[in-house]
Amino acid sequence: MWEIYLILSALLLILTVFPKIPSPHWVFRFPDFGKIQITYFTIITFVLGFIIEKTEYFWYLQGLLLAMIVYHGVVLIKYTPLYKVKKNPQTDKSSKKYHFISANIYQFNTDYEKFISLINKNKPEIFLTMESNGDWENALQVLEKDYPYQHKVTLENTYGMHFYSKMKIEDSKTHYFVADDIPSIEAHLRTDDGFEFVFFGVHPPPPSPTEEETSKERDGDILSVAKRVTEIKKPVIVVGDFNNVAWSKSSILFRKTSHLIDPRVGHAFVSTFHAKYKLFRFPIDLMFHSEDIFIKDLKTLENFGSDHLPVYCEFFIDHYKHDQEERIEQADSEEIAEAEEIIEEGKKEDGDRDAVATED
Structure with missing residues (x-):
């Protein structure tokens, strides 16, 4: 179980870091598409960490995963109703819908x-x-x-x-x-x-x-x-x-x-x-x-x-x-x-x- 946790953590870190590399190659651009799924898998892996046998590196990895969750969350929350924007009703000067x-x-x-x-x-x-x-x-x-x-x-x-x-x-x-x-x-x-x-x-x-x-x-x-x-x-x-x-x-x-x-x-x-x-x-x-x-x-x-x-x-x-x-x-x-x-x-x-x- 520890090996799976370690591999998942490493893969999720790579997928988080790659889009920050300023290369147009698809390898670096493609992880942008999966940010929602990467966030879900990072949360799952973070929770998984608490049910496996602890090692001396456990809290470092958990801290890293938590930081990735916060990083992705700050970006993604803007595209949800939790991020408040002003609603704009029609007026008599507006066009029809x-x-x-x-x-x-x-x-x-x-x-x-x-x-x-x-x-x-x-x-x-x-x-x-x-x-x-x-x-x-x-x-x-x-x-x-x-x-x-x-x-x-x-x-x-x-x-x-x-x-x-x-x-x-x-x-x-x-x-x-x-x-x-x-x-x-x-x-x-x-x-x-x-x-x-x-x-x-x-x-x-x-x-x-x-x-x-x-x-x-x-x-x-x-x-x-x-x-x-x-x-x-x-x-x-x-x-x-x-x-x-x-x-x-x-x-x-x-x-x-x-x-x-x-x-x-x-x-x-x-x-x-x-x-x-x-x-x-x-x-x-x-x-x-x-x-x-x-x-x-x-x-x-x-x-x-x-x-x-x-x-x-x-x-x-x-x-x-x-x-x-x-x-x-x-x-x-x-x-x-x-x-x-x-x-x-x-x-x-x-x-x-x-x-x-x-x-x-």
Whole structure:
């Protein structure tokens, strides 16, 4: 039992320390994803320590485990209701409540009807699909009578993206910030009650042993979005499969350089991947918004056959409420310079992706 306790303690220490090492290699970035699970296992190991035979190193290891629990807890508690943030009710100057769904549909998922039923059941004003290819585009044509405005980026490399809206799209464009096969969508929308906002859909590649060796393209892509957001003078929502977690260094840098707010703070993790394994689920489908956007609800919906759960959001716009200004963090000059360097590194990185992906 002592050997198991010792091995677990050593492994948990490694997984805690690795993300602090400033290397983009996936080995050092991947433990960020499992911070919730690492915390649970650290607590279990700490409790286990009290039921095994004590040695001369016991209290040192218990102290180390306790320190790790506190370290992870300080970060994670911000993404729970225990971390209090001010609630913001609508006023007579606010827009109506609007809703969107963001879903990585998993390109090889062919249960089209289940996703269409999800949209028809929840009736969002806008929705975004990621990993959507030509087959998915054809299947979703039945929704176009209800969603007459669209922006489509049809790819077969698992990075296709489709945006559907009941609101008028006044302008839209596809960005390829760091690679010519990794798109982002920028859509300028006008609501029926006269409010304007910009919706960004993003899906950068993940650092992993089976995809990109480093996080350079991912981080360069999302920080390019952050840079673009600062040029826009309208309310902004950025949504998508970030292949990242909100507490990672690059996500924090994104938030600071974009001047956007993370609605998970004071709310919930909203974990989305993997849809089939609840205990090993990571919150990698993220959302950020500007101070004029107020979130009423943010949650996951039921599984429709993908490896990701869809994200559902209810929000309103208000130009006269300034309660959220204090939640915006500003990047300093060093952080801005670091973001620029990461963007350039992302552009230089040559991702090894096939034009047409096949299911393993």
